[in-house]
Amino acid sequence: MVTVQDYAIDIPPTWCPGCGDFGIWNALKRAFAEADIAPHEVMMVTGIGCGSKMNDYMHVTGLHGLHGRPVPIATGFKLANQDMKVICVHGDGDGYGEGGNHFLHAARRNIGIVDLIENNHVYGLTKGQYSPTSPSGFETKTSPQGALEKPVSPLALAISQGATFVARGFSMDISRLASLIVEALGHRGYALIDVMQPCVTFMRAMSYEWYRERRYYVEDEDHDPGDRMAAMERALEFPGGDRIPMGIIYRTESEASYEGKLPTLQEKALVKQPLQTRPLEDYDELLREFI
Amino acid sequence: MVTVQDYAIDIPPTWCPGCGDFGIWNALKRAFAEADIAPHEVMMVTGIGCGSKMNDYMHVTGLHGLHGRPVPIATGFKLANQDMKVICVHGDGDGYGEGGNHFLHAARRNIGIVDLIENNHVYGLTKGQYSPTSPSGFETKTSPQGALEKPVSPLALAISQGATFVARGFSMDISRLASLIVEALGHRGYALIDVMQPCVTFMRAMSYEWYRERRYYVEDEDHDPGDRMAAMERALEFPGGDRIPMGIIYRTESEASYEGKLPTLQEKALVKQPLQTRPLEDYDELLREFI
Amino acid sequence: MSTTDVSFCIGGEAGQGVQSSGAGFAQAMTRGGLHVFGTPSYYSRIRGGHNFFIIRVSDEPVYAVKDKINVLLALDDTSVLEHIDDLVTEGVIVADEGVEVPEGLVEGRAVRVVQAPLADIAEEHGSSVMMNTATLALTAGLVGFDLQHILSVIADNFAALGEDIVKANEQVAKDAYALAGEDFSDISTWRVEARQAPERLIIDVNHAFGMGCLMGGCKFVSGYPMTPASSVLEYMAQHADAWGMVVKHAEDELAAVNMCVGAGHAGVRAMTCTSGGGFDLMTEGLSLAGMTETPVVVYLAQRPGPATGLATRTAQGDLNLALYASHGEYPRVVLAPHTPEEAFRCGQRALNIAEKYQCVVIVLSDNYNANSLWSVDAGEFDPQQVEIDRGKMLDEEALEAIDVYHRYAFTPDGVSPRALPGSHPQAVYLATGNEHRENGHITEDPEISAAMLDKRMRKLDGARTEIQAPFTYGPSEAEITFLSWGSSYGPVHEAMKRCNAGGTPANMVHFVDLWPFPVEETKEILDGARELIDVEGNGTAQFASLLYGQTGIEVDKKILKYDGRPFTPEYIMEKIKEA
Amino acid sequence: MSTTDVSFCIGGEAGQGVQSSGAGFAQAMTRGGLHVFGTPSYYSRIRGGHNFFIIRVSDEPVYAVKDKINVLLALDDTSVLEHIDDLVTEGVIVADEGVEVPEGLVEGRAVRVVQAPLADIAEEHGSSVMMNTATLALTAGLVGFDLQHILSVIADNFAALGEDIVKANEQVAKDAYALAGEDFSDISTWRVEARQAPERLIIDVNHAFGMGCLMGGCKFVSGYPMTPASSVLEYMAQHADAWGMVVKHAEDELAAVNMCVGAGHAGVRAMTCTSGGGFDLMTEGLSLAGMTETPVVVYLAQRPGPATGLATRTAQGDLNLALYASHGEYPRVVLAPHTPEEAFRCGQRALNIAEKYQCVVIVLSDNYNANSLWSVDAGEFDPQQVEIDRGKMLDEEALEAIDVYHRYAFTPDGVSPRALPGSHPQAVYLATGNEHRENGHITEDPEISAAMLDKRMRKLDGARTEIQAPFTYGPSEAEITFLSWGSSYGPVHEAMKRCNAGGTPANMVHFVDLWPFPVEETKEILDGARELIDVEGNGTAQFASLLYGQTGIEVDKKILKYDGRPFTPEYIMEKIKEA
Ligand SMILES: Cc1ncc(C[n+]2csc(CCOP(=O)(O)OP(=O)(O)O)c2C)c(N)n1
Ligand SMILES: Cc1ncc(C[n+]2csc(CCOP(=O)(O)OP(=O)(O)O)c2C)c(N)n1
Numbered sequence A, B: 001m002v003t004v005q006d007y008a009i010d011i012p013p014t015w016c017p018g019c020g021d022f023g024i025w026n027a028l029k030r031a032f033a034e035a036d037i038a039p040h041e042v043m044m045v046t047g048i049g050c051g052s053k054m055n056d057y058m059h060v061t062g063l064h065g066l067h068g069r070p071v072p073i074a075t076g077f078k079l080a081n082q083d084m085k086v087i088c089v090h091g092d093g094d095g096y097g098e099g100g101n102h103f104l105h106a107a108r109r110n111i112g113i114v115d116l117i118e119n120n121h122v123y124g125l126t127k128g129q130y131s132p133t134s135p136s137g138f139e140t141k142t143s144p145q146g147a148l149e150k151p152v153s154p155l156a157l158a159i160s161q162g163a164t165f166v167a168r169g170f171s172m173d174i175s176r177l178a179s180l181i182v183e184a185l186g187h188r189g190y191a192l193i194d195v196m197q198p199c200v201t202f203m204r205a206m207s208y209e210w211y212r213e214r215r216y217y218v219e220d221e222d223h224d225p226g227d228r229m230a231a232m233e234r235a236l237e238f239p240g241g242d243r244i245p246m247g248i249i250y251r252t253e254s255e256a257s258y259e260g261k262l263p264t265l266q267e268k269a270l271v272k273q274p275l276q277t278r279p280l281e282d283y284d285e286l287l288r289e290f291i
Numbered sequence C, D: 001m002s003t004t005d006v007s008f009c010i011g012g013e014a015g016q017g018v019q020s021s022g023a024g025f026a027q028a029m030t031r032g033g034l035h036v037f038g039t040p041s042y043y044s045r046i047r048g049g050h051n052f053f054i055i056r057v058s059d060e061p062v063y064a065v066k067d068k069i070n071v072l073l074a075l076d077d078t079s080v081l082e083h084i085d086d087l088v089t090e091g092v093i094v095a096d097e098g099v100e101v102p103e104g105l106v107e108g109r110a111v112r113v114v115q116a117p118l119a120d121i122a123e124e125h126g127s128s129v130m131m132n133t134a135t136l137a138l139t140a141g142l143v144g145f146d147l148q149h150i151l152s153v154i155a156d157n158f159a160a161l162g163e164d165i166v167k168a169n170e171q172v173a174k175d176a177y178a179l180a181g182e183d184f185s186d187i188s189t190w191r192v193e194a195r196q197a198p199e200r201l202i203i204d205v206n207h208a209f210g211m212g213c214l215m216g217g218c219k220f221v222s223g224y225p226m227t228p229a230s231s232v233l234e235y236m237a238q239h240a241d242a243w244g245m246v247v248k249h250a251e252d253e254l255a256a257v258n259m260c261v262g263a264g265h266a267g268v269r270a271m272t273c274t275s276g277g278g279f280d281l282m283t284e285g286l287s288l289a290g291m292t293e294t295p296v297v298v299y300l301a302q303r304p305g306p307a308t309g310l311a312t313r314t315a316q317g318d319l320n321l322a323l324y325a326s327h328g329e330y331p332r333v334v335l336a337p338h339t340p341e342e343a344f345r346c347g348q349r350a351l352n353i354a355e356k357y358q359c360v361v362i363v364l365s366d367n368y369n370a371n372s373l374w375s376v377d378a379g380e381f382d383p384q385q386v387e388i389d390r391g392k393m394l395d396e397e398a399l400e401a402i403d404v405y406h407r408y409a410f411t412p413d414g415v416s417p418r419a420l421p422g423s424h425p426q427a428v429y430l431a432t433g434n435e436h437r438e439n440g441h442i443t444e445d446p447e448i449s450a451a452m453l454d455k456r457m458r459k460l461d462g463a464r465t466e467i468q469a470p471f472t473y474g475p476s477e478a479e480i481t482f483l484s485w486g487s488s489y490g491p492v493h494e495a496m497k498r499c500n501a502g503g504t505p506a507n508m509v510h511f512v513d514l515w516p517f518p519v520e521e522t523k524e525i526l527d528g529a530r531e532l533i534d535v536e537g538n539g540t541a542q543f544a545s546l547l548y549g550q551t552g553i554e555v556d557k558k559i560l561k562y563d564g565r566p567f568t569p570e571y572i573m574e575k576i577k578e579a
């Protein structure tokens, strides 16, 4: 049995005391333990940002990549080694700003990765500029008169593009978040988890209290996560409204994952296949094409 | 009065005979004439692709930019010269593939540009690879066993991100398309027009006939374009279903455009303001900050 | 000079099938035992615009086209107007009766016109689109080339379209071929007879590179279509399922390169392909490969820039880009194959070098290379010769034996043994684009940071041993020494031959391996050279700068070309004289 | 040497306010008439990790910090441990009583410890976060610096937080200052007295560049936050509304640079700012600016790469990137200001050059430059001196007068007069990233293509006239000539002074304008130089390669540093001796 301790490392996180990333950190470790996945069985791909340092603070197979690019990195990795669980962990600026195009295409691609967004509604590591999810009017160093754009609506975007697992969690609700992650790890295809994460330093308006007052779990309200239009309505509640739906907003298990559709990957992970797949004699076929 | 002839130039389009881009070409010129906008009053920003050559074949102020980047180019241009009408004209690969991130953010930004996508569901200029809007199963040189992803759902994406004008046209219905463009040019903020464009060379399955049989105009079916959820339902009909909704799917005029919110742009276009806005004496204020 | 050396030019509109006709004709000639070189010229559009394809055949190897052509296959009126001046004395124009060959134009020229009811023949057996077949077959007849090779190419290439189409084309070919003997015997001064020869491929550099990668164990390709690199992506896609590869046409180049990083990190051989603008977008991802020491191969097929430039034309303007792309400093290897067989080897070398030195390898090609067809002995593509060397890898046993695994352990050669993620509980480590410790975790320690840069750069010493000296051709003593790299090889080689034939001793030093630069070999080879003439397809002589920066050797003359068109031997000869 | 030359080091955890304390102290010293240079050292994290800020004050201009410090202001225990070795003989540690200063550590060192109830004083009047104020004030007292300047800085900098906070801080400062006289008089060997001096700014290169742009008529900025460039974007954003600018924090760097192209094309002066990885992403957009001849200014603030590297550290590793970025060939200008006043001028020069030559101008800076504070005479930032030159522009009248307007007309200097889109019915034209004719429309014609490249590159001849010769310092005859560029100026300048003081005649040739390279001036200046020592912050001596490539001049010695930390004079002196 894998335990949370298996993921321990003696590198203490450098997050601000009280940062929501601690909750996500704990939830991730719990989820891996719950799902009985060992550190060498999961690849955690992160971007650049406060929360993207997640894999530096864990004993886990990790790739800490570039700002905005964890999703394609994870996609390449998954296609090369489908036997591992692959999870992206990155911020809202990373995932919905710099990496927005990959998000949109991963959703419709249904590639088998979990995409966990630490959505603190701000750029933390670069010290407090507004992010794509910042509420309109949010005053920061790059928006001194307040952000002028409507925030990205990530769940609605994912659902609109045919994502098969769309969820939201809260960094404070650690065990519920851990369960969401376990569910996502078990999902076939792309699984988005948008995690509400308080940033105590640069986004004080959206405090723990603020979230706690607004969040509710859709499963407590008789929501059918298999109903796409109902899911869309829930998804559009936030940002915009005053209630934040949490839990599994949309889910279907009836679709194959992208990697599941590839003939080459039917039997074995790519990395476990020989470099030269076929006997040398066969290679003459390749020459024939040009003769 | 501006006429279609004002947009004429003696450079014949190099599109394949029968290409849907001819219809869009005509619709654009008609729309400019109908809207009484002269060639120096409109900036047409295009990307790279067959249809992106649009402004090479017109006497119009134009910027033929990079693959995937017309939207940010147009955004910069509009912010610098809001007195001109700014219209992006580019392909589905350009707008939803390479340029997907700009699309998503332009929609929520409500920047005052018209974004016309020549959606032929294929990469034309690079000779027939599948595009982000290609139907699943579409066999091309880069998808010999058929495209494996669900197509992008552009209208739904735009609506989900708070776009204020979302429409679809058909390159064959020239006058209806021209009217849509006129409406879009009159809209405050970002206006998406997804245009169904037959590519007779690389996307033979989606022929004129094919579209004609499937398209219908939402205004003929008592659709309320002010109703966002109703719009979302229409938007999700295609791709996916067998009917293609056309016309103005969603529209609201109650929101300010991005440029309309900027204090600097309240009185005059940026390009018409002096380079040094304030009297030289005032500049001492800037020094004071560091003393 | 050779006894047979005949150039054919097939001209027509975009959309008329110039490409497939040219390729088919080249293939037939190759099957007929001739040495063939063919190169197309396209507009960046799908229809209209004058396209043409030049095919030169000879009984000796040929590496370039000549400015002059012997036979013009004119599929449309424009072709006649565009190319009549290119014909040599006694040159032949072959065209359908419907093509206008203005009398005034032909008058006074030693040109022979063969017009026949080619469209009619095509329509009789099939449809007017088969006029190309008729034109090729008639031409074959005129030069006495064995019809059987034309027929065999028809049979193979049209097979996918069904037996009817094959039959119809065969019939068209036979009828048109027959006309030659009946109505136009002896009109052609040149004969191109089929002969016995070793089996040869007719192939371009893109496909040869792709095949090299495939045989070299490439398992993963992600790319985004871009002329002139698309055919590599397409070739790999078409072979993915049968040959155990995963090939992904991604949403953009940012995704493409980062997917490669992910796959390369997972432990499969990964490659991406693009052209200049797409490469720009990949540079940040490559820097990540550099920092995480992930093997990634990039095929960069050049075309004239900046921006979109001349999308379907050729250039050698991205050498500096390949050498200096990305922020920060990391080791890279740059190879620029000049022929299909070299490209085939480069595919394998690139994958080996990338894994052995855990680094980025850039293979520089260009539009000319990408589309030119060469006949190459099949023996050059021998699967038995393919060697795969993955460098220092730790397997389960090795991992069991060590105490703690450090992915980025300091080593004398800078190469830290790789254990693949997921392969073993010991192989749990972090790879990061931030500066890191030996165990992979982030550090800001100054000593470690500097030592890590040193370690990474040290790998270049090893990579240096993989580098080939420049290739030399021609006599060892010469008045003129040409310097070239990449695709200018062919035209320069021809120009060199002509110099020698014309009494000016000339030789040639051609660079395929460009970085790490073969400094000592180059100095040695160029020692004592008289006049150095640099020939490259850009406006700022990027190779000459590299040469000078690395060796202090200054070239005496630069022959540059940056009009989007490839070098020709004639152009080079002219520029030499201009001196 | 100067009579006053004292270095203070403020150390603490990330989040403890080391940055604001350091900046405030530097500001007070500047107001007190001293020459000041201050530089911080940060970890790439928001909390925790040891940060410190060194402030050197003198009665002569200072350009760098020294390795040794006189006074350590320790906000936490770690600071004592980290910096005690840096203290000179008789050095002073100032700390709250709660900070642990291990006896064993102090014993046997000529170090003086001043521990006072600073936290108590802070809490008495306000809260414990005001301990910083107390520490600064006590230090001021110890060195006899006039309290009034501390108080005035408090009044100004805390004003936004309300009068209560100002009052409380003032009270804290007064009490802490008083302690110095009461309990610790004469403990400090050094006195730093306030004096009369011309008014000076205390400013870093980022802000000075921003201010230069603002005064130089920059109207549009689009960027994406990235250390160490973010403060430029933020400065511009904060001044946008009051100064008639539009500043956009975009979704990514691809958007940022292309927005600049759009705005620049519309006719407003446009600038973007980023660091290495972001710049990589911008390179395709810059090639579009190059091809469409759109004026765009890019501020590239370097940090150690590749990939994320050391995000909050410094490097000069992106010179090659600035010189060779993007595919294809297009003219660009590269400037690397070394001081705030030069950066201020570069802001204006860059905007002028970009418009005059319708080209890309890259301003190279780095983390050290971005964060170091210099005291500079206010006269250096004189708004009256700002000149704006937009180059060849056609107004309505001019457009009326001509027949047809050709945006890309061939001209002897390569600069085609610009008519702004929308400005007139005549100004209807296409700009395209494809190769084009004089009227802007797409062409594939070989002659025009080559001529257009020539035309664009010809603009470099004009830009060349804008280029400053390298700056020279020190005696004209010297044994050692230092070569430096960009931010290494300060430490090299200090090292040069020390060489001269130590009896080794040394001078210095410092490059700000890097491309087009000032070839002749450099050759002339370096003619007869004895030993050339190149000092730069990267691993491959990129500037030395540029110098050699451009002039054939080889440096005799390279002092390189690539550990993320700036050069110090001591480091340079040591490396000289190592020879
Ligand atoms: C290409 C690139 N652009 C910009 C940056 C600078 N950068 C680092 S983190 C970050 C944003 C962080 O915001 P987010 O992703 O929301 O993560 P958080 O810090 O809030 O957890 C940025 C802009 C970068 N590293 N790379
Ligand atoms: C950065 C970059 N990547 C790739 C290309 C090559 N390219 C040119 S057009 C095109 C796709 C065209 O498809 P679409 O946008 O749908 O336009 P269409 O030709 O179908 O009208 C591509 C991939 C490019 N020019 N630049």
Ligand code: SF4
Binding pocket: A014, A015, A016, A018, A019, A020, A021, A050, A051, A120, A124, A125, A198, A199, A200, A201, A202, D046, D047
């Ligand atoms: S800045 Fe915000 S997100 Fe970053 S560590 Fe601190 S609290 Fe967390």
Ligand code: SF4
Binding pocket: B014, B015, B016, B018, B019, B020, B021, B050, B051, B120, B124, B125, B198, B199, B200, B201, B202, C046, C047
């Ligand atoms: S390839 Fe398709 S989109 Fe392009 S011109 Fe031809 S028909 Fe039109």
Ligand SMILES: [Mg+2]
Binding pocket: A049, A091, A092, A093, A118, A119, A120, A121, A122, A123, A124, A131
């Ligand atoms: Mg964030």
Ligand SMILES: [Mg+2]
Binding pocket: B049, B091, B092, B093, B118, B119, B120, B121, B122, B123, B124, B131
């Ligand atoms: Mg398309």
